[in-house]
Amino acid sequence: MTLEAILLNGLAVITTGLVVGAIFSLVAAGVTIMYGTIWLPNASNGQFFMLAALLTWSMVIGWGLSPFLGAAVVIAGAIPFSLLLEKCLIRPFYNVPNRNIVYFIMTLGLAQIFAGAFTGTYGQWTDNYSIPAAWPGALMIGPFPFPRTRFLVLLVSFSLLTGLFVFLRLHRVGRALRAVFQNREAAILRGVDVRRIYRFSFVLAMLVITTGGVLFAMAYGFDLTMSWTMAIIAFAIMIVGGPGSVLGSVVIGMIFGFTQAAVSLFASPTLATFSYLVVMLIILLVKPSGLFAR
C-alpha cells in the first residue's frame, strides 16, 4: 500500500471508531444509568433509539423541517414521553422485590409493541430511512475527506458525554444519583428522595438514548433491523463496562466502536460481531459486576 493509502485507511479507522463509538457510548450510558439507579434493564432501549431516529426522519423528510430543528423537536418531545412511561409502567414496581426481572420482561413486551407499531406504519412506507446531510460537504484531513455532518455528530455526542460526566460528578442531583448507584439504602438514610431520583434518572437516560438515536439518524442510513442490534450492543456494553458505570460504558463503547472499525482491515467483520458476544459471556462469568463496577 502507498503511504497515502495507509494514511487514508488509518484516518478512516480513527474517525469511524470515534463516531460509532460515541453513539454506542451514548446509548449504553442511557441504559447503564437506568439499570444502575432504578435497577431497570431496559430491553426496549433499542426501540426507543429507533423511535427517535424514525421521528427525526419524519420531521425532516415528512414535514420538511431542517435536520437541526427536527432533532430539537424530537429530543424535547422525549421528556413528556418518558415522564408518562415512568408514571404508567416504571413507577408501580419501585418497591417490588427482584423488580429487575419484572422490568426486563415488561420492557421486552414493550419492545414487541413498538416493533409491531413500526412495521405497521413506517414499515409500509419504505425499507430504508436516510436524511440529507445536515451540514453538507466534507473537511479534508490530509487525503481523507471527513463529512461535516459526521464531524458535527462527533462533537455533539462528545460534549454530551462530558456534560453527563461533569453533571454526575459535580452537580448536587448528579451526586445524589451516583449515591443511589453505589448504595441505595445509604442514600435513603442520607435523606435522598430516592423516588424522585428514580424518576429523574429515567428521564435523563431516555434523553440520552433519544439523542443517540437522533445523532445516528443524522450520521447514517438506517432501517428497522437497527433496533434489536442496538439493544444487544447497548446491553453488551453495559455488561462489560459494569452496570451503573457511565465511565465503563464510554470506555467499552469506544473499544466496541474501534474494533468494529479496525477489525475489517485484519479479520472478517462477521468474526468481530461474534467475538463481542464471546467476550461479553466471559466477562459475565468472570466478573458479573463488570469491569468498571464501583
Add this chain to the structure above:
Amino acid sequence: MTKLLETRGLNKSFGGVSALKDLSIHQDMGETLGMIGPNGSGKTTFINAVTGHLTLDGGEVSLEGKVIRGKRPHAIAQAGLERTYQAVRVYAQLPVAENLRVAALPHYRRLGYSNPLDGVDVLLAKLGLKPKKETVAGSLTLFEQRRLELAMRLISRPKLIMLDEPVGGLNPTEIREMIQLLKDLRTECGLFVIEHTMKVIMELADRVVVLVSGEMIANGAPVAILQDANVIRHYLGSIRVTSR
C-alpha cells in the same frame, strides 16, 4: 479420646485483612461450646469456614476425627455438622411440614426411615409447633421460625449444630424458653453457640471461647471468662451483661 469438632490453625483473610488467625479450637463429645466476641471478630466467619461455606486459606477441620475440610457444604451437613444463620432462614413460601420434608429428604434413608416425615410429629410436639404443621412458614412468628429452623436441623440427627445467635431478636420470655429448649437438646447432639446475650452463654455453655479480630484471646469456663481481665478489656467492657 476423639474430639467432636477440632480445628487446627484455621486461616482466612479477605483482601489482606485476616478474619481468622491460625485458630485452633476443639469441642469434646457431649460438651456445649460457646463463642463470644465483638462484632466483626470473625465468629460467623468461623462457622462459615468450618461448615464449608467459605474456602479456607489454611488449617484443618475434623468432625469426630474425620477430616471435613475442603468438603462442600452439603457433604459436611450429611457428615453430621449443621449450622443455622444469624438472620432466620426458612422456606417462607412453603408450609412447615414441607420445610421439614425438604430438610429430611437427604437424610431419612441413612436414619433408616421409610418415609421422610417419620417422627416429625414427635419433633414438632417437642418444639411446640404441632398446631402449626400446615401453616406457611412465612406467616410464623420469629420465635416459631427459630424453632422451625432448629427442627429442620434436628430431623437429620446431626452430631453437632452450630447456632449463630439463636435468640437474636427474641424477647426475654422467648429467650428463656429458647434456652430451656436448647438445654434439653444437649443430650441429643452437640451444640456450638455464638451469642451476644451473655445470659444464654452463661446458662448453656460448658466452656466459652472468646474471639477478638480472628484470634482466640481466652478459653475457659463461663464464670472464669467473666472475670478474665483481658476479656473485659477487649469485649465485655463494651456490652451489657444482661440480655437486651
Add this chain to the structure above:
Amino acid sequence: MAHRRAAVVALTILALALPFLFAGNRFYAFILGITYLYILWSSGMNLLSGFTGLMPLMYAGLAGIGAYTTVNLVMKASVSFWLAMPVGALAAAVVGVVLGLPSLRLRGFYFTLSGLVIQTALTMLFVYVPQFTAGDTGISQIPPPSIPLPGRTFPLTGVWLEETLAVAAVLTVYLVRWITRSTLGTYLVAIREDDLLTEALGIDVVRNRVLAFFISSLIAGVGGAFYAHYMGFVSPRSFDVLTSLNTWLIVGFGGQGTILGPIVGTLILAPIPYLLQELYLYKDIIYGGLIVFTTIFLPRGVYGSFLFYRRTRAAARAAASPKPEVARS
C-alpha cells in the same frame, strides 16, 4: 383425591383423541400440532423457569441444536428419525448443561442476561455454519418421520403425525409431573426458594441444578427435532430469541411452577398467530400488550393466580378452623 386422578385420566384421553377429532380439517389439525409442540416445549422450560427459578433465554437455541442435529443425521446420513432424535436431544442436553453452568455463578437476572447473550450467539452460529444449517435460507423438504414395519415403512403423515406429537406432549407432561413430585422436584423448589439454606441442609445444589438443565434441555431438543420434521422446514429464525420469549411467555402467562400452567398458557397463546392471520398488522402489538398485561396484572399467570387465590382462601380457612385443608399445586 379420586376426582383429581379421574380428571387427569380424562384429560390424557382427550389429548390423545383430539387429533382424530380434528382429522377432518388439516388446518385446525396443524394448529393442534403446533399447540402440542408448545405444550412440550413450555413444560420443559417450566422445569427451569418455574421450578428451579432460572429463566433460560437460550432455550430456543437448544431446541435448534436438537433440530439441526436430527435433521442432518436424517437427511445427510439417512439415519432413521427415531435414532436421530435421541442423538439430537442428547446433543441439546449436553450443550444445555454447559450453557447452564453460568447459573452456578450468576444469580437471577445476570443469568437471564447471559441467556440472552448466549441465544444471540447461537442464532448467529446457525446463520454462519451453512454446512449444517444452510445458513439463513434454511433447510426445506424435511421428510416426516416414519415407522419401519416388517416389510414396509409406514410414514407418519397427516393425522398420525399430530398423534405422534400428542403422545410426545403427553409423555413430557407426565415426565415433568413425575419429576416435580419426586425428590428432585422438591430439591429444585427448595433451591429456587433459598439455595444457601438448601445447601446447608445437605442437598447438593450444583448436582440438582445441572440435572434440571439436562432434563429441560433434553426436552427442548426433542421438541426441536419434532418441530423440524413436523414443519418440514427449519431456519435460524425458527430458533431465535423471540421463540425463547414466546415459550417463556406461554409458561409465565399460564403460571410458572405448576403442571397445568404451561398447558393453559399454550392453549390460549399458541394458536393466536394462526387464528389472527387477518390482523397481521396488529399481531405484534397484541402480543407485546399481552406480555405487559401479564407482568402487571397476572404476575402468577392465569392458572397460577387461580391457585394462589385458592391457596390464600384455604389459608384463611386454616386460620379459622383447627383442622385445616391445604390446596396443593
Add this chain to the structure above:
Amino acid sequence: MLGYDSKRAGSRSFFLATIILALGAFALLLPSPGAPAEPLKGEPIKIGWIAELSGTWSFFGATGLTAAQIAEEEINAKGGILGRPVQVIPMDNRTDPAQAASAARMLDTQHKVLVLSGPTSSDTSLAIYGYAEQNKVPFVVPVAAFPRLTRPGTQWTFRVEPDAVGWGYAIVKFIEKMKPGASLALIYSDFALQRAIVAGIKYQAERSGIKIATDIIFPQNATDATVQAAQVKSRNPDFVMVSGGGAFDVTITNQLLDLGIKPEQIIHPFGAVKMILGWGPRSVGSYYGTFFDHSLGGLNDYAQGLITKFTERKGYVPAYIENFCYATVYLIKEAVEKAGAADRVKFRDAVRNINTKEITTGIPIIFDKNGARKEFMYFLQMKDVKKDIYQSKEAFYIEWDPEVIPVYQLAP
C-alpha cells in the same frame, strides 16, 4: 410467576386504561389491509399470496401485495378468469421462513388455493418451496432470486424473476461492454442473495477478463462502512459493485461517495424504488440492474396503467418488484385459461409449457424443465432524483439462458 403480588403494582384500572389507550393510539397509526375486489359470481380462483406483511421487510410485502391487488381488480373488472373471479388471499409470513411454511400449509389446507405466490425474499420463498414440492401445490415465485428455488428436479415451482447468480453474470457482461479488462471492487452484506450474486460475478469475471480488485463482506446489521470504503478507494478500481442489506446499502453508497468514488463507478445489482430514492441526488450517474422501471421507453398500456394506479395508491412509482407481482397474477390467469380448469396438475402443466410475453414489458416468459425463466436484465443509469420520483436511462440490456453458467453449483 415473578414473585410479587400484583396488588403492589398499584391501581390496576389505571394501567388497563393506559395500555388500552396505548394500543388504541398505535391502532390508529396503522393502515388497514388493502380492500378486496368486488366479487363476480361463481367460486373464485384462489391465489395464496404469502408475503412479508409484517416484520422487518414488511415494506416489500406490502408494496408487492398492492401491485398484485391492482392486477386482481383489473382482471375481475374484465370478467375474471374463465368467467370466475380471481381472489388474491394475502397471508403474512412475518418475514420469517418458518411462518411462511405454516402460512403455505394454511392456504393449502384451509383456503384450498389453486396456486401459491407472493414472497419477495429468498428465505421465505425457500420455505414455501419446500412445502409446495412436498405437498404438490403449484408455486409461482414473483420476486426471489435464489437459484435453489429451481434446482434440478423441481416439479411444482416456477420463478418469474431471473436468478441472482445470473445477475452476477449480467453485471460482468455489462462491465465488459463498458470497459473491457476493467477492475471491479465488491462490497456487500453477508446475505444469501448477495452471496449468490457475488458467486456469479466471480465465476464470469475470470472468463471475461474482469479483475476483482477487492472483495469486502459485511456481517448482517453492520453500521458503518467508512473504513471499507477507504479500502476500496485505496485500490482505486474502475467499478464498485455495492449491495448492502436494507438501509446499510444507502450508508455504503454515501460513504463511497464521501471518499470520492464517482457515481459513474458504482453499480447496484438491483434497484427497488425506495432504494433508488434513498441513494438520492448524490448518486445521479450511478448504475443499477433491474427488470422493470417506469423510466424505460416504450411501455405498453398495462405498464402505464400499473404505474398510474400504483402511484395513486402508494404515492411512489412501481419498480421491478411491483411489476413482477403484477405480472405474476396475469401469468397465473393465462395459465389457468390454458389449463381450462382450476386444477393443480393441469395448471402446473400449463405453466410448464407456457410460451408468452410478460404483460407489461413484452419480454418472453418461457420456463425450463426446472421452472427457471429465460433470463434477462436491464441496467439503468440514474439521471435525476426528486423526493418521490426519479428518472433513469437505459444503459444496457441482456438476455441469456438460465444455465449459461452453472448456477446450481455456484449457489447450492
